[in-house]
Amino acid sequence: MSVPASQSPTPTSRRRRRRRTRIVGGAMLLILATTACSSLGRTAVGTISYTIGPETSVKLTSPKVRGCHRLPPAGTTEVYNNTLVDMVMYRTPDCTGKDTTYLGSRLANNTAPRAAPWRSYSFVH
Incomplete structure (x- = not known):
């Protein structure tokens, strides 16, 4: 089964999808790093x-x-x-x-x- 040329993703939509994936991946790494370090040096405010x-x-x-x-x-x-x-x-x-x-x-x-x-x-x- 083939996809007609009119329905195949365009280069700009591929770039957008990759960009979103990178942003989500970066956000996940930031969350993991923050969680891992949050208990180090924790103080009673x-x-x-x-x-x-x-x-x-x-x-x-x-x-x-x-x-x-x-x-x-x-x-x-x-x-x-x-x-x-x-x-x-x-x-x-x-x-x-x-x-x-x-x-x-x-x-x-x-x-x-x-x-x-x-x-x-x-x-x-």
């Missing part, structure tokens, strides 16, 4: 504030999401999570143990007067 002692406060801007974040050895009893990511507070310096506190995004938490201070935190991601 916003600030985390905590106090050390009666007169010292610390403010961290956009800390990394991955890993365990240590607080000073004395720990802290007040934390304000003004980031877009939830976090878990630990009483140990290495983000282990069962005595944890879940601190949602844009929330604050204080320990009870006789409770041990928090010494580390990690993000829920």
